[in-house]
Amino acid sequence: MNVLILGGNGMLGPWVVGAIERRHRVLVTDIGDLKFETGAEYRKVDASNLRQVVGAAAGMDAIINLSVLRQDRKLAFDVSTRGNYNMAVAAVTHGVRRLINTGPHFQLAGPNYEDHDYGLSPDMPPQPGSRLYALTKALGQEVLRIYSEHHDIYVQTLLFYNFYDPVTMKTPGGQQRIGVDLTPFSVAWQDAGEAVRLALEIELGRLPSRCETYNVFTDLPHGKFSNSKARQRLGWQPRHFLEAAWTRR
């Protein structure tokens, strides 16, 4: 497949590119200069710019959106919400049927859910709360859901929270302390990249609807969330269980 990646220069980008670049023709895009080594083509594309996204999507079979802007009010809407609108318009313009969206788990399961519930599935009604990051990502997901109702596009959204290097147990936020409980929505970078690959390669006819969401975290003892949909639907099999952080000696 010809695959366009938006926002591919961030933390997750290299893992996604690593998982798919030998199997597909990948065009990595982002706003700055390329920050990691890859044999894939690279181009500067601003996800908030409709013309640029439509231009980059020509001839593509799939678009993966990894872009995010978390803090600034205007930029957060421009990238995390409008970026998805631009991706949807680009898909319809060029007949790209396969869209992969990403975001934090709290764009679906915001503070209320997390405080009180267990076994949380990705098919529950969204309740992102009012934080800018969660809200702009949730709105972006809603734009894609509505587009999938009106156009022949298939949207799969993969939700993540904490990423880990499974050897050093480092996270983007710092070093996980051993013996201290870890967030109940954690995954190794490699396993996250593999989940995106599986969503990219799943036969569209096997999806129960044109808009599906998955919780992507490894098997953890907490039981707060459920990852069974990613396992069953995508055939995703996490390889790293991050036991060092939750096994008591």
Ligand SMILES: NC(=O)c1ccc[n+]([C@@H]2O[C@H](COP(=O)([O-])OP(=O)(O)OC[C@H]3O[C@@H](n4cnc5c(N)ncnc54)[C@H](O)[C@@H]3O)[C@@H](O)[C@H]2O)c1
């Ligand atoms: N890193 C985490 O801890 C974490 C946790 C949960 C979910 N996620 C989700 O995973 C996905 C990937 O995030 P990440 O960890 O790589 O984040 P990141 O912040 O490292 O990377 C985001 C990328 O988006 C790019 N970007 C910003 N504005 C852009 C624009 N206008 N046009 C194009 N690109 C733009 C940035 O340059 C950056 O390379 C996002 O959907 C994010 O919400 C990340």
